[in-house]
Amino acid sequence: MPLFNTIIVGLKEVWTHKFRSFLTMLGIILGVASLVGMSAIIKGMENGMKEAMVAMGGADKVLLEQQDVPVEQEHLADQAPGRTMADVQALKQTAPLLRVISPEMGVNNVLLTRGEKTAMPSECVGVWPAVVEMNMHTLEHGRFFTEIDEEQASPVCVIGTGIRDELFGSPEQVGREIVPVGEIIEINSQPFTIVGMFERYEGERDKKERELAKLKPREELAGPSRQRGWGGKGNWAFQRKNMTIYMPLNTAWIRFRAAGDKDGIPDPRLSDIDLKVEDLGELESALQQARNVLMLTHRGIEDFGFRTQENQLESINQQIRNARMSGGVIAAISLLVGGIGIMNIMLASINERIREIGICKAVGATGLSVFTQVLIESMVIATLGAVLGVVASFGFVRILDMVMPTANSPVITPGAMLIAVAFSIGVGIVAGLFPAFKAARLHPIQALRYE
Amino acid sequence: MALVELRNVSKIYQLGGEEIRALDDVSLDIESGEFISIIGPSGSGKSTLMHILGCLDSPSKGTICLDGVMIQDASARQLAAIRNRKIGFVFQFFNLLPKLNVTQNVELPMIYSGIGSAERKKRALAALESVDLVNRAKHRPSQLSGGQQQRVAIARALVNDPKIIFADEPTGNLDSHTGDAILTLFRRLSQSGRTIVLVTHDPEIAAVTPRRIEIRDGKIAVKVDLTLAGLAGGRRNPDGAEPPKPA
Numbered sequence: 030m031p032l033f034n035t036i037i038v039g040l041k042e043v044w045t046h047k048f049r050s051f052l053t054m055l056g057i058i059l060g061v062a063s064l065v066g067m068s069a070i071i072k073g074m075e076n077g078m079k080e081a082m083v084a085m086g087g088a089d090k091v092l093l094e095q096q097d098v099p100v101e102q103e104h105l106a107d108q109a110p111g112r113t114m115a116d117v118q119a120l121k122q123t124a125p126l127l128r129v130i131s132p133e134m135g136v137n138n139v140l141l142t143r144g145e146k147t148a149m150p151s152e153c154v155g156v157w158p159a160v161v162e163m164n165m166h167t168l169e170h171g172r173f174f175t176e177i178d179e180e181q182a183s184p185v186c187v188i189g190t191g192i193r194d195e196l197f198g199s200p201e202q203v204g205r206e207i208v209p210v211g212e213i214i215e216i217n218s219q220p221f222t223i224v225g226m227f228e229r230y231e232g233e234r235d236k237k238e239r240e241l242a243k244l245k246p247r248e249e250l251a252g253p254s255r256q257r258g259w260g261g262k263g264n265w266a267f268q269r270k271n272m273t274i275y276m277p278l279n280t281a282w283i284r285f286r287a288a289g290d291k292d293g294i295p296d297p298r299l300s301d302i303d304l305k306v307e308d309l310g311e312l313e314s315a316l317q318q319a320r321n322v323l324m325l326t327h328r329g330i331e332d333f334g335f336r337t338q339e340n341q342l343e344s345i346n347q348q349i350r351n352a353r354m355s356g357g358v359i360a361a362i363s364l365l366v367g368g369i370g371i372m373n374i375m376l377a378s379i380n381e382r383i384r385e386i387g388i389c390k391a392v393g394a395t396g397l398s399v400f401t402q403v404l405i406e407s408m409v410i411a412t413l414g415a416v417l418g419v420v421a422s423f424g425f426v427r428i429l430d431m432v433m434p435t436a437n438s439p440v441i442t443p444g445a446m447l448i449a450v451a452f453s454i455g456v457g458i459v460a461g462l463f464p465a466f467k468a469a470r471l472h473p474i475q476a477l478r479y480e
Numbered sequence: 481m482a483l484v485e486l487r488n489v490s491k492i493y494q495l496g497g498e499e500i501r502a503l504d505d506v507s508l509d510i511e512s513g514e515f516i517s518i519i520g521p522s523g524s525g526k527s528t529l530m531h532i533l534g535c536l537d538s539p540s541k542g543t544i545c546l547d548g549v550m551i552q553d554a555s556a557r558q559l560a561a562i563r564n565r566k567i568g569f570v571f572q573f574f575n576l577l578p579k580l581n582v583t584q585n586v587e588l589p590m591i592y593s594g595i596g597s598a599e600r601k602k603r604a605l606a607a608l609e610s611v612d613l614v615n616r617a618k619h620r621p622s623q624l625s626g627g628q629q630q631r632v633a634i635a636r637a638l639v640n641d642p643k644i645i646f647a648d649e650p651t652g653n654l655d656s657h658t659g660d661a662i663l664t665l666f667r668r669l670s671q672s673g674r675t676i677v678l679v680t681h682d683p684e685i686a687a688v689t690p691r692r693i694e695i696r697d698g699k700i701a702v703k704v705d706l707t708l709a710g711l712a713g714g715r716r717n718p719d720g721a722e723p724p725k726p727a
Contacts, residue, residue, distance in 0.1 A: 034591065045579060388575045391536060392589040392636065393564020395557050473536045477575070 035402055039409040042378070053374040054414035056367025057453050061418025064360035064449040066425040069439035071352045076440060078345045080232050081266030086164045088338045089309050091316065093302040093323075096334040109332035111298040119326045120304070126315035128307045131156065131163040134278055135300030136216075136285040141192060141274065143214045148195035151272035153216065154300065155281020163303045164270075171210035171225030174277045178224075182279040186216065187225040191271030201242075219284055221276065230267045304335075312337065361452065367414065368456035375407050375464035386468055387476025396469035403465035404458065411457020415450040422446075481548065482509035483643060483675055484533060489542030489552075491528050491698075502528040503539070504698035510644070510677065515670035517678040517686035520695035527648065529695060530679045534567055534646045535559045547643050564593050568637025572649035574629040576621040582608065582632050583617045589640045607635040611665065627658035634665060644675040651685060663688050 043050040082088070093116075098106045117132045139153040158173050160166070168187070178185055188209075193199075196214060197207045213220050231239070287295045306315040316335050323333055379386065386399055394402075426439045491503040502525045510516060510533075520526035531537040532544065535551060538559070543552050547566055551559070563569075568589075576585045586604040595603070608614045611631040621629050630650060637645050647666065651659030667688060670676050678689055686692050694702040 041579065384575070385577055388577060389588065389592070390560065391534075391563060391569050391575070393560055393592040393640075395560040395592070397557070398592060474531050477536075477571070 032401075032405075035405045036409060038402065039406040042406050043409055043413065046378075049374065050410060050413075053370050053410055054417060056370040057364065057411055057414025057456070058367075058418040058421055060360060060364035060367045061415050061449040061453055062421040062425045063363055064357070064452070065419060065422035065441060065445050066429065066439065067356035067360055068353065068445035069422070069426050069441045070429065071349060071356060072442055072445075073439040074352065075345070075349045077232075078348075079342075082338060082341060082345065083165070084230060084266040084270050086303065086338070088342065089305050090163065090338050091304040091306065091312075092336040093304060093319070094334045094336050096332060098330055098332050102330055105330050106332075108328070109330045110327055112302050112333060113297050113299060116323055116326050117299070117302060119322050120302075120319060123322050124315070124318045126307050126311060126318050127304050129159050129162050129303075129305035131159040131303045132278060132299050133160065133301040133303070134281045134286065136281055139217055139274075141196060141214055141216055142218070143196040143212070146196050148192050148272075150189075150192055150274045151269040153274045153276075155278040155285075156275050157278055160275065160303075163305060166270075167228045168225050169228040170208045171223070173225055174275075179277045179279050182277060182283045184219065184221045184280060184284070185224045185276065186214075186221045187227065187275045188223055189227050189271040189273040190229040191268065192274055193226060194271075216274070216276070217285070227271075227273070230270045232267060235267070312339070360449075364449075364453055364456050367453070368411070368460040371407050371410055371457055372460035372464060374410075375403060375461055376467070378406075379403060379464050379468040383471060383476050383479040386471050387473050387479065390471070390473035391477060399471075400465045400469035403468045404461040407461025407464065408454060408457045411453050411460070412450075414457075415453040418453070419446050419450065422449075481545075483512040483514075483547060484508070484510040485543075485545040486533070487543045487545075489532060489539045489544060491525075491532060491537070492540040501698050503532070505542070506695075506698070506700055507542075508693065508700065510675065512643070512675055513670075513673050514691060515667070515676050515678070515689045516691040516693065517680060517689040518693050518695060519680060519683055519686045520701075521681055524695045525698040526679055526681075526695045528698075530646055530648055530677065533644075533677065534569060535562045560592075564589055565640055566643040568640070568642040568645040570630065570633050570637050570645065570647040570650045572652040574621070574626070574633045574653070576629055576632055576636075578621055580620075581617070582613065582619050582621070582624070585621065585632055586636045586639050589636060593640060603639055604635075607639040608632075610638065611635045625658070626654050627661055630654065630658075630662050631665065634662075634669075638669070638674075644677065645669070646677045646679065648679045649681070650678070651682075652680070659685070 093112060095112060098109055114132060117130055120127060120130050134155040136153045136155070139150055141148040141150060141153075154160075156174075157179070158175075161168065161173055171187070173187055174183075174185065177183070190199075193207060193209055194202075197209050197212070200206045208226065209223050210226060212223050214223060215221070286297075304319065306312055308315075316337075319335070324331070327333065386394075389399065422441065426441055430438055486506055486508040489503055489506045490501060493500045493502060504525075506529065508529075518526045518529060528537070532539050535546070535554075536559075538554070539552055543550060545551070546562065549562075551562060554562070569575075577588065580588070583601070583604050586607055587600045590600045590603060605614060605617065608617055611634055613628060613631050613635065616624060616628060616632075621632065624632065630653075634650075650666070651662050654662060663685065666676055666678065676689075678686065680686055690706045692702075692704040693700055694704075
């Protein structure tokens, strides 16, 4: 019996029992939809994580982290110097494999004020100009700090657009872009002049949405606008980056640190030292070089460690793998359940058709042709279910997107669809094997006599 | 050589340790072109005999030669091929597939012998023509009367041009008038040279065939062969035609 014919007969059989077939398919539909949907969500997560990683400084950024001293040095723990400007100067002069070194001195508990308006920055740090390259900032308006600003510890700052939005109003609210360069704001009551502003950082998707919104006429708001939800849309990494305020390192030191911290003793430690290496291929030797220098400045106390973005990438991949694995197993189980449903219905269906099978055998159907007939029918159900499931997964992802509007919008991948469809067809075949075998083995006389 | 040669065929069933001989050492020859009936009350073994003759079942003992091929040890697959090409069945309950229309039902055996769809259509229509049902080609079996359904079944039995046709109580589910029409059809087929085996419990129906075999308790009890006696036909011979001579 030609294959095409068999498939047509299988489709007819499915069509004859529309409702029953649909219910059977539902198992496969849901299984495929959950598999494709799940992998779409994970793909979205992965995209979000990678986007965030780039927003935080790209793959060649290395964080010099403060760490607990190793066990054998525990008795020296109170002498651990921490990361200071001495490290930065030493690295700068003696570690040629490092391209960029960016020290950061953070100021905690900062409140920015301008008149009535206040804002809480995500980070307020004193930096060298190297930070622009380090964190991949783009200055859109004004200028960055100069040597003179650094030397004189001038009260100047560069802000992200998020801070501008809160202190001066966002373009969406006022209808035009405010460039606050030259304006004075207060950082914990100390007046600072804004000398520059970064561009607005956002994910690809938000950018598109914003540009689309620009084209539409703005709705007139009655009364002041209110914040809705917390933080609204957008990747947290971009929001954080937009809420940055930078000042010269020396300014941070003199105005916020030197005045005394605990017990009137200024804390010389930096909050961060970030490095970029000359050549990613020589990452290992560059880090070894940096380690050697730092071991000297830290008098052999190993209270630091390196954290490369490669580690981070690895950990992102690990998380994605885990999520994929657990989600995949769950979806596979639901597909298996769907397969059991198919087997159930195929058994019921051949039981109903024992006489028919007997007739076919009497006119010359071999066991093999009955076997393929039943198997193909089960495959037809599974395949139809899989196709409908793929369609359903688009709807499913759409709904998810509406329910949880995050920047990590789910992305349906062709690979996931392919795997889901292939797997469910496989399930259909396996589920059909036993009923098909049972049907093929029916004795023609007993089948013909069956009432 | 006869078309079918049955030699010392037995069919033995084991039922709870008890041995039941449905057929007991039966020998029988059927010549090509014969019109023969097998009579017997229910449980006599006539159905078993027909199943074995029709390659639906294998004997426990003995040999069968169909069209020059020994088939007592054939596999299920070989039996299926023989049923497909050399044998046509007509059943008491018509046994048409309810989901297929008349043409598709008639095409069914050809599907299993791998005949292309254009050829199938042509031959199915020709077979329907021979039973006067071309005008019902697109109907479903459920839209036809019993007699029409049985004619479709006969068309299906004929369509692969089989060597021999088995009819198992073909009139059992029909009123006597329709039944007569079916028997007339069989007679016509017989006259055109078909080999037909009619299985029935009703001696009156069996009377239409020139040769009759009566089965009792798995054994051939009585053989009547009017072809030899020259008394062919019977009281149920509406058109009074002479039965064909065995080939």
